[in-house]
Amino acid sequence: MSYRAPVKDMLFCMTELAGLEQIGQLPGFEDASVDTAEAVLDECARFNESVVAPLNRTGDLEPSSWDAGTVRTTPGFRQAFRQFAEGGWQGLQHPTEFGGQNLPKTIGAACTEMLNSANLSFALCPLLTDGAIEALLTAGTDEQRALYLPKMISGEWTGTMNLTEPQAGSDLALVRTRAEPQGDGSYKLFGTKIFITYGEHDMAANIVHFVLARIAGAPEGVKGISLFVVPKFLVGADGALGERNDVHCVSIEHKLGIKASPTAVLQFGDHGGAIGHLVGAENRGLEYMFIMMNAARYAVGVQGIAVAERSYQKAAAYARERVQSRPVDGSVPGSATIVHHPDVRRMLMTMRAYTEGARAMAIVAAAAFDVAHHDSDPETRKRSQAFYEFMVPLVKGFSTEMSVEVASLGIQVHGGMGFIEETGAAQYFRDSRILPIYEGTTAIQANDLVGRKTGRDGGQTARSIATEIARTEAALAPRDSAAARAMATRLAASRADFEAVANFVVERVRSDPNAVFAGSVPYLMLAGYTVAGWQMARALIAAEDTLAAGRGDAAFLRAKVATAWFYAEHLLTRTPALRAAIVDGGASVMALDNDSF
Amino acid sequence: MSYRAPVKDMLFCMTELAGLEQIGQLPGFEDASVDTAEAVLDECARFNESVVAPLNRTGDLEPSSWDAGTVRTTPGFRQAFRQFAEGGWQGLQHPTEFGGQNLPKTIGAACTEMLNSANLSFALCPLLTDGAIEALLTAGTDEQRALYLPKMISGEWTGTMNLTEPQAGSDLALVRTRAEPQGDGSYKLFGTKIFITYGEHDMAANIVHFVLARIAGAPEGVKGISLFVVPKFLVGADGALGERNDVHCVSIEHKLGIKASPTAVLQFGDHGGAIGHLVGAENRGLEYMFIMMNAARYAVGVQGIAVAERSYQKAAAYARERVQSRPVDGSVPGSATIVHHPDVRRMLMTMRAYTEGARAMAIVAAAAFDVAHHDSDPETRKRSQAFYEFMVPLVKGFSTEMSVEVASLGIQVHGGMGFIEETGAAQYFRDSRILPIYEGTTAIQANDLVGRKTGRDGGQTARSIATEIARTEAALAPRDSAAARAMATRLAASRADFEAVANFVVERVRSDPNAVFAGSVPYLMLAGYTVAGWQMARALIAAEDTLAAGRGDAAFLRAKVATAWFYAEHLLTRTPALRAAIVDGGASVMALDNDSF
Structure with a gap:
């Protein structure tokens, strides 16, 4: 099988990090129990693994083609889309009133990831349809909704x-x-x-x-x-x-x-x-378009996670099979599978930690969206909405930038074979490269983060996130595992970097916009590393506690602790460089004459 | 014109950083004056810009093809290769005894860069031939040399x-x-x-x-x-x-x-x-092959610089033309060319600083090679040889890894157009991706750096490089430009990171090989950032001094200062993250069970 959906990790994120149980108690989501989530994810995994994933390479070899105004899609896509529609997947998160299933985004996001891991090209059609549905729900007349929504939600x-x-x-x-x-x-x-x-x-x-x-x-x-x-x-x-x-x-x-x-x-x-x-x-078109775009931006962020996951799976499978050279620690007398080699492990762990961190961040953001739309308390709704809106540029910008890095490592793990198209690793690298561009480039996401999400409220949302992170640091403090100690140190440092840069942005965005916007993408990445790392810290705590209680899948939980540890030492450590470049580096970005480029 | 050779920067590196004048005084290099270098580079630029560069896109569209055992190369390649041979370019660095021109590597490296910028695919044929010539010169019998070398050096x-x-x-x-x-x-x-x-x-x-x-x-x-x-x-x-x-x-x-x-x-x-x-x-085949490979590894590093340069030129040209959005500082009332936007500048400056830093490092390394082979003093030869050998994995590993990042930024600068193959930016991204793999992956380069180049001499070469860097810091100290002050601070910090990690490698390579090799690629990158940054620091000093003396091309020199400044704030600042990951991160690389990947 070319793709195996990470259902276990998705459920872990939903239940341990995103509060799926509470979401299942919100008005309108009464059917969204943990059992429902599990059943939906299993069914979704089955469909995507068996029907959609096998068409991924086909699509690369036999792309859509144009002839005299008509477009013929890849052989197999039409039939697969019919199955997708018949399975009710297009309507997963849409209102039952128009034929949808009204599931929370917390669950829907995982399904979106699976579809995109299976086949990024295929998944784009439903992704755009989702955005269009959103626009009609927001701004359409009753007549327009009645005319279009049932047919779009059914996938016709x-x-x-x-x-x-x-x-x-x-x-x-x-x-x-x-x-x-x-x-x-x-x-x-x-x-x-x-x-x-x-x-x-x-x-x-x-x-x-x-x-x-x-x-x-x-x-x-x-x-x-x-x-x-x-x-x-x-x-x-x-x-x-x-x-x-x-x-x-x-x-x-x-x-x-x-x-x-x-x-x-x-x-x-x-x-x-x-x-x-x-x-x-x-x-008012732009305003409505932003509604579609916000939905689409979040979904494109999930595409990044999706292609990173699939790239990781392929690289890990190769590393477990390919035999080459003796381990440096002499643990195996002769040549061993390359997963034994520290640098291969470093690459695989980077891919894995990035992917799991970004997934946790995205699912937690989805839960905030659900709360923002369904909680009975207006104050909670408002707070969750602010958090969700802060997350959208991070989910989009950070997850897509990381997906290119991950897919590049996916090639590197394969060595020379990675450069051969038949291997398939190269396709993820090529496919991923659009993600930091469409639905707003990373710079556009970063402008949004700087302007609308940080500057406009004077840094309030950023500060409240930092306060939450500090709470997780406090929960880490008494723990004595090497992983927890490393995480406590690194998370505190990254949170301090995040706060310092958010303050810098708020203080200087008017007086020195060039310097602030020169650091906008580094700020987005810094915030992404920190927030995803924070979720990995929470995951580490949950995994250690569950292990200590003797519950759960021990191998999965130990792997989560190891991955969080790696995240702390190898990804959270990247934030000081970004802080320095942002706070001190603005003038050097602007120093060269335009004509000298 | 799709490519314009950066002759000015190449000559600057040769004369101001690599000591071309002294090299022209070494026995055997009497003809290699600065004037010669200039004439050769100009001629080389003309040939590559007009003959080889236009075939780059052709090669992507009409690749080599196989039919029943024969391979037909891209239309135009055969004729261009004949012109290459007739121009004497294959023999540039080879002995006059066999028909070569015996020019220093310091000059040859720049010519290699031009050929590769013009056309990476085309340039590979001479690149491999150079390696083969090297092997015969080292290990061939007189008869073998006489039989093969004249025909290979002439390009027949x-x-x-x-x-x-x-x-x-x-x-x-x-x-x-x-x-x-x-x-x-x-x-x-x-x-x-x-x-x-x-x-x-x-x-x-x-x-x-x-x-x-x-x-x-x-x-x-x-x-x-x-x-x-x-x-x-x-x-x-x-x-x-x-x-x-x-x-x-x-x-x-x-x-x-x-x-x-x-x-x-x-x-x-x-x-x-x-x-x-x-x-x-x-x-003893491997030993001889290593001679070929060392030459080839250096050349592949130059390929990285070459594709980065061309990717930069394309992106910069687009950014100077494409009109989109108002500048954030209000400096232009309406929409402006995107080179005005801070994030576009940040991307272009990253591309430029990386490329110039890596070029300076490669040309300085080439000069060490020339000294190691031609100086009359055995002690100088030995010291230069050790320096050159330390540089080979950096030139290869760092320049090729950076080339992928640069080519990726090259796409990003183009936005959606970058993802369209007709634009051409995508080809550099695809082409560059082989460079960190062939002639020894980055991990193989890093093993070489850790084992043969750092561990074997107990860190002596690394320490002597650090001492040289400290000398440059001392030269920066009295300067009061913002660029020089930033460089002084950042270079000192990176040099300290480099020393700390080299010591870590020497101390732990036997007792904890997994931890050291888990950090081997980060060490290579850290050393690369630092040494290339050191060359940018030297370039900054030379440029400021020449400007102060009222000599030289002021626009070029000011651009060099600005680029070095950017390098200090945005690239040298990356070393602390690498140091932390190396020194503290080894255990987390090894923590996951092999079966859990």
Whole structure:
């Protein structure tokens, strides 16, 4: 089997770190017990391991292809997507009112990870559809919801997000696609959108495009952008499919990775105008798009964890089999499997610690999302929402940056074989490379972290996270295992680095924006290392306690302690360098003349 | 133009850091003046920019292809290789006795960088031929030299290194290819070699394979391996080409990158035996191979610098053109080129500082090589040789690891466009990924650094390097520019980290080999950051002094100061994390059960 879902670790994160039991007691989540989670995860694992994962390499070898406006997806994708839809997986986290299962994000996030580990390219279609569903739930009229949501949640139709244009990537102020009111409540759209994931394909009967465009006379910049729903086939009031709309796929991109996922150039209105309807209020498109994007950003962070997990599994399997050289400690008389060699272990442990840390952070963030949306106490909701929003750039930025590093180590563990495409390790490296870019580059995430998430509340959320971390340090203090002692020391140091940098950001963001933004990505990474490390510290405590109580799977728990220990010594130790570069390094970033680059 | 050779920086490194003037006074190098260097570099730049660089993308799109035992290289390669040979570039550093130009490695290294920046895949053919020439110069008989060297140095024939077998990668003790003496001084070879770069191609009239094999009855392990010369076409005593030898290319690999470079599986002796001749003494093959490998390892390090340079140039060009978003400091009223944005600058400066630091380190190492081989004083030769040998794993390991990070940043600077293959940034990312693997993985380099280069002399070479670095710190101390002050602080801290870790290695390598080898790659990286940073410190001093004297190219010199400053704050600051991970982190690397991976 090419992929085995880490169900045990996912359940550990949910129950020991994310408080799944409490989430199962929130209004609306009464069915979300630990038993439910276990059953869903097992079923999800079975489906992804057996149906979706085997198509991953196929997708790399036989990517989506374009011919005269139509896109043929990788052989097998269509059928697998039908099974995905029939299994109810698209609706996992969506309202029962429209056919969904209304499961908490805490559980849904693990399912998202499995689907993405199994097949990043395949998983992108549901990922984008989720975002589109979110936009309709937030801003759609009752009629729009009734028309689109049941079909999208059932997987009959899929959704897309149309933001980017050739001149407007990170900078959506430059969007030029225009929407002309037709007097009957509809609009005609004209323009070109690029980088549209699953913008055209053959896996569903209809594709529902959500498109940013300007209504004539709208203000310049981001305050003049509206959101439109533009289906590939027009939809009658009865839900029946009508005429082909004037949106056409004129090409798809030839990419470094995720080759099976068609990345479309869409032309709107070349034959009279693409018919669309406004979603929500005029000129508030960016706001709605941010809702979709926040969901998508979190999910892309999970993609990072997913590809890191699969890359780790492949490398670990190779290291357990490949025989080469004698161990340096003489523990084996002749050549041994390379998992004996300290540097191979260092690489595998780096991959593993990163992945487990990022997963713990993501699942804990998902739990905060659930609490923020379901808790009966407004104060708790507000606090959880602030925490979740702080986490989104970390989950997205940190997990995706680490995924590239992990996939690169995955190749290195394989030696020369890693560079041969048939081995498969290289695909994860290629696939992962898009993750720090799409749905907002790491710099865009970092701007969000600096501006909206740290600067705006004067560092309050950051400080409250630091206070929570200090509580975990206090819980570590009386422990005497080598792992706990190392973690206590390193976590305290990283938390201090995090606090110092958050203060630096708050104090200097107005007076010296260049210095602060020069350190924005290092700040994001520092916060990611610290928060993921904090979760590993909590995991270490839980694992040691469970072991001491003689409960649980001892091998799993011992591995968790060892991995947390490694995280402390090898990943938390990276924060001082980042702090120094941020606090002292701003001027040197700006020192070179623009012309000298 | 897709590539512009950084001739100015290369000359700066040679004259200001590597002492080219003194090298031009060594016996045998009388012609190697600064003027010569300038003329050679200019000519080399012209050739590589206009002839070789344009074939880089072609090679990615139309890789070498295999058909029934023959390999057809990328269209244009054959002709370009002929021009390369006619220009005398293959013989640049080789003895005039055999038709070479006998230029110092200090100059040759810069030419190697240009060729590799222009086209990594193309450059591999001469790179391997250089190694083969080295082996013959070291261990070949007079007859063998006379037979092969003139043709290889003129570029009529090329050379290969045949080490790897399916079961023997990093571990050459496992080599199984066997050589049977024929009684007439020749041998017949039987076996399979894999990963043979340019093991078969159509660019030269003959291919001279250097092959590791065991003579019947030889001892087990590495002490029973001999080196053989096995030409593709047998060579008569008069140098005329004879029969086709029994070595055949049965396939070439489908790789992540360097696709134009054919990576051959060679089958020796399937039709009666491949005729070969012993090179040097029986069972000393590994020793000779190490000579080839040391040359090749240094050159692969230069490949890292080369691909980093080209990746930087592409990213910088894009950043100077792409307009997106307003600068955070309000310095431009509307959208500006992205080179204005602090995070883009941070990425570009990281790429630039890494590249310039690694280049300076490599050229200084090359100068030590030249001194070690040409100085009249035996003590100076010995000291320079020890320094050079210490540098080889750093040049190879550090420069190649950094090249992957740099090429990854090169994609990131491009945003979504970076992920599109047509842009070209992705090719550097794919190409670079082999560099930390072939000619000895980074772990193999790190083992060499720990064992042969640090442990064996009790840390003496490491300490003498630290002493030299401290001298540079003393020279920085009285300077009052912000750049010099930052450099003084950071360099002192990194030098202390380097010393502490070298001591740790010396003290613990026998008593706790697992801990030391768990930190071997971090030690290599720490040493690389420190030594390259030291060269940037020297560069900063030289640049400030030259500026103060009102000489030189002011824009270039100011850029050098800015880049060194950035290096101090953003790259030297990484060493404490590595020190902590090495000194404290060994146990956590070994903590997980082998079965739990």
